[in-house]
Amino acid sequence: MALLIGITFFQKIGLVTGDGAIFPLIVPLSFIVIGVGLVYARPLIRVGRIVACAVAMTAILLSTGLFARTYSQGSVLLLVALYLPFVFAFRTEQKTYLKCLRFFSTLMLFFAGVVWAQHAIQFTVGWRWWPNLDLLLPKSLLIPQFNYIQPIRYGLDYMKPSGIFFLEVSTLSQFIALAVIIEIVFFQRWARVAFLGATLFATFAGTGTLLVVVAMPLLFVRMSTRTFIGALAAILATLFIAVQLHWFELTMNRVDEFGRTGTSANSRFIDPIYRLAKPLVSDAGLYSGIGAGQIESGGNTFWWPITKLSVEYGLIEAVIFYAFVIFCLLEGGMSRRFAFVLIIWYSFEGTLLTAYNPLTCVLLVTMFHVTSRKSASRSADRGRRSDADRTLGSGLASM
Structure with a gap:
């Protein structure tokens, strides 16, 4: 642990x-x-x-x-x-393996609390009051080349919460997504799934959400009726929170990033494909x-x-x-x-x-x-x- x-x-x-x-x-x-x-x-x-x-x-x-x-x-x-x-x-x-997975889920529950605390701070006194490791630690000890603080949308003075300790918000969202998946596969604690899922939307990062969506066919295979009802209730609760956060309004403009060179989505999911093809040109x-x-x-x-x-x-x-x-x-x-x-x-x-x-x-x-x-x-x-x-x-x- x-x-x-x-x-x-x-x-x-x-x-x-x-x-x-x-x-x-x-x-x-x-x-x-x-x-x-x-x-x-x-x-x-x-x-x-x-x-x-x-x-x-x-x-x-x-x-x-x-x-x-x-x-x-x-x-x-x-x-x-x-x-x-x-x-x-x-x-x-x-039981020991499941204990370790529970600990990971609980750890991400703690960071979910950090995310909501960061939102509470930035919607009251401003995000500049967040604990900022880039300012608290020497640069010689910090891993570079990650977007530690980035706006929810260009032009807004509201930032995506990165959980303070994570390299960037996309990393945090991926870890929360893994916790959601662990809960679905191993434990079926739907209240926790709903809370973690809502926090996933509250990060305003798309990578974690995309991971859960892509994994859905694996997660819900051979699911019992009772489990399906619990999962559906958790999903609906999560989507309700997402609507209240105006998540769709704030993020849907990023869909076209896949086709725009230099954008985050293009660099993550399109550029690697083209770069992978280049070595194949020569023997x-x-x-x-x-x-x-x-x-x-x-x-x-x-x-x-x-x-x-x-x-x-x-x-x-x-x-x-x-x-x-x-x-x-x-x-x-x-x-x-x-x-x-x-x-x-x-x-x-x-x-x-x-x-x-x-x-x-x-x-x-x-x-x-x-x-x-x-x-x-x-x-x-x-x-x-x-x-x-x-x-x-x-x-x-x-x-």
Whole structure:
């Protein structure tokens, strides 16, 4: 649980090396926690993961060493540091795994309160009274190139609340969306779904909302009538709050951003497709890239993991590495539906070297090998009634 706290409260803190690579604080923290786990808990030897990791890392290193004329050593080291934890797994009981997911949901409930508090401040005394980490901490300790404070709409003197500790509001909205999805898949606590969903709209960021919408077919498959009624009530309550916030009026003008170069939506979802196609023009792009850390940066650039991998290391290496990540996600946790949601999130709303993306996948799925893969909803219901849930969990849940 220490890592879940670290990946939220310390998300903006890190060091930038001389060649531009960024080493967030949560990277060494993750290795400390995993190291403690290796000492006090018995790790599982997952041969498939080890082999997949070795092949993926070898392909990346060979591509860099053999073909790259210029590359960032820091970028390569950060890649290894962020994805090596995918190899580690610990045998975990369902109640312990569900306890960790509940903790994540509760943590996001806290940040939901922060969002509404930020709104209360800006609608009374003004957003400039928000606690601002950009002003409170030295710039040398802050991870750059993220829009920490941005207006709800251009020309308005009202800002999107970023939860104070998050890199930017889109990151906050994605984490809240993951909490909503966890509640739907595992716990079905519809009052909490409604509150988190309303907060998702209150961030005025589209990425989290888009994630929930895209994940809907996975979330509501094989849903009972009772569960469907609860979900429908939560959705209607959330939409009511969205209307009261004038969310649709304030955000619908952003729909045309997908077709406008330089806009946030275009940079997140259109530019990565075109940039991914460029390495395919030459035969060399199949097996070699332009070098680690050499893809264009600045502005609103936002490269999908597969795009950055293909451009910097080569398409073949990218496919190998991506297969390693997906294999680990599908093998871990206790719900394939949730694993697929994380794959969608990581693929299209995440980045290759932004630490919270791969490490969140580790913390919510890959580091757990659940001893029994029973129905997630039934297990969650039993877990809520269990006395064990009112005590501290064992093993990894205590970290």
